[in-house]
Amino acid sequence: MRLIKKNIGVVVLSVGIAGVACAGAPNVIVIMADDLGYNDLGCYGCKDIPTPHLDKLAGEGVRFTSGYVTWPMCGPSRAGFLTGKHQSKFGYYENVSAPFDPNQGLPKIETIASLLQKQGYTTGGVGKWHMGTTDDQHPNAMGFDDWFGFLGGGLMYFPLDHPSYNGRFTPIKRPLSMKYMQHTLPVIHNREPVEWDQYLTRELTDAGIRFLEKNADKPFFLFMSYNAPHLDLEAPEETIAKFPADQMTKVPGVKPAARSIYGAMVYEMDAGIGQLLAKLDALGLAENTVVWFLSDNGGMKRTSDNRPLNGAKGSAYEGGLRVPMFVKWPGKTPSGKVLDAPVTSLDITATSVAMAGGDPIAEGLHGKDIRPYMTQQSTEAPHDVLYWHTARSIAPVGVIREGDFKLIIGMKGKLELYNLKDDLGETKNIAASYPEKAQAMKARWLEWDKDKQPPLWTGGKNIQYADYDWLKDSQHYKAADIKKGNE
Structure with a gap:
């Protein structure tokens, strides 16, 4: 089995030319x-x-x-x-x-x-x-x-x-x-x-x-x-x-x-x-x-x-x-x-x-x-403000925290506003009581979210094997020609 022992020394793989750490850098x-x-x-x-x-x-x-x-x-x-x-x-x-x-x-x-x-x-x-x-x-x-x-x-x-x-x-x-x-x-x-x-x-x-x-x-x-x-x-x-x-x-x-x-x-x-x-x-x-x-x-x-x-x-x-x-x-x-x-x-x-x-x-x-x-x-x-995009896609779903106020922008535009100082457990949605605040925070989040990028991938194929060298001798390894059915 092509394994290396766990008590090996550290192997340094250089990636590019490193600089010199500044004096006193921790x-x-x-x-x-x-x-x-x-x-x-x-x-x-x-x-x-x-x-x-x-x-x-x-x-x-x-x-x-x-x-x-x-x-x-x-x-x-x-x-x-x-x-x-x-x-x-x-x-x-x-x-x-x-x-x-x-x-x-x-x-x-x-x-x-x-x-x-x-x-x-x-x-x-x-x-x-x-x-x-x-x-x-x-x-x-x-x-x-x-x-x-x-x-x-x-x-x-x-x-x-x-x-x-x-x-x-x-x-x-x-x-x-x-x-x-x-x-x-x-x-x-x-x-x-x-x-x-x-x-x-x-x-x-x-x-x-x-x-x-x-x-x-x-x-x-x-x-x-x-x-x-x-x-x-x-x-x-x-x-x-x-x-x-x-x-x-x-x-x-x-x-x-x-x-x-x-x-x-x-x-x-x-x-x-x-x-x-x-x-x-x-x-x-x-x-x-x-x-x-x-x-x-x-x-x-x-x-x-x-x-x-x-x-x-x-x-x-x-x-x-x-x-x-x-x-x-x-x-x-x-x-x-x-x-x-x-x-x-x-x-x-x-x-x-x-x-x-x-x-x-x-x-x-x-x-x-x-x-x-x-x-x-x-x-x-x-x-003064923090932003999150929380959808698993480019859908306009996310969170903004502005001071003590936190707005959750849900599916179909549902808004939940909480004052975390008074309500850390987010038990009382106050969006209806502060409509201008909620809308202003939503607008600020939408502006931040404008430059989001398309998904790197959608869905996924449950591929059972790969031919990486580090997989050899594992049950997940198959060489490329075998994977293609040329056994």
Whole structure:
């Protein structure tokens, strides 16, 4: 079997000629959870899932109560963060559903990784990609010198031959649903498949630690893109045992058994992040490393606690778009500060580029350099207005937040207006009471939405096989001549 061992050194694949990092430029780590609920960390009020390492990180930096992503599901949200641009402006409206459909995924575009490469950074990514699988969409071709992870939208949390699966995936029965096409792709290091033999969250943490060890003597950017706590609900039995179902917080719509396993998944992710942060300390890197944390969208209805917000993953309400978000910049961000002004994942990209010595405005990024706000050199809110295009097409459906007011523009022009200061749970639609305000905000959103682009793709073919080298020896591989029926 053509596999490489997981304890290999980091292979740097040069993409273009890197610049030289500006003196004093900090290392940057962005840690992204997948489908984490707003209220599922201790620092946001969670009572049933201990998250001591993330709570400590938030307590040593600044925590945002109005941290937003650009879409309420993972694909477009991640496309927004990775490019630093509103994804509707380049036609990215839905998840990659069929990973081997070459029409789906990112177009040729700069990413946070390629922008930091230009500033002399070594760039690494670990975990979930979900931005397409063609050679041009591979992370190595999109600015990541080093990538360890998987290219689909999720992955089973144990190797496919794990006893708990009872032979379900070995061999895989054809045809696979689109979900399990995503969740059974191989783990790869750059363009080679690797062996792995432990719980996925632990595997990804180990890969992140290896990247830190190999790049401790140079400016680096690391994107830790955890799969947890995305479905399927899986965790080591000994960890699940720490979360008895009858002792979990009662969350409307969430079964206690599901909450138990979900709690174990969040706990494992927090433990892994603790190991990463400890490695930063051990390597003497902590004082010159900025660490961001966020979720890619709101938590799922079946597993998460998004209270006091309304809605969940997939929703244009706050529970779909507002996420846990905080940052520690040692010596710069005040410890334990809670900031209420709205910020977005696009700001993480723009700020990181600015920290590295780049110019986010010249690069055409849509976020803002929020260093003055996050360090509290300025208390002025970074944004007076925020926009979202939330349709899975070019339909005029979206959200605008202007100060404390939020307008949801629904199908057929339905308007919902909320005052988030007075009604964070979005329980009372006040559009009829403030018709002029609602119409003015709608007009402002429509003006912003004018330059949206046609969809990069519509629909998708559930292609079962591909001939990428990194798929060889997996059950998804077939050479081109075989796929065409020339067996």
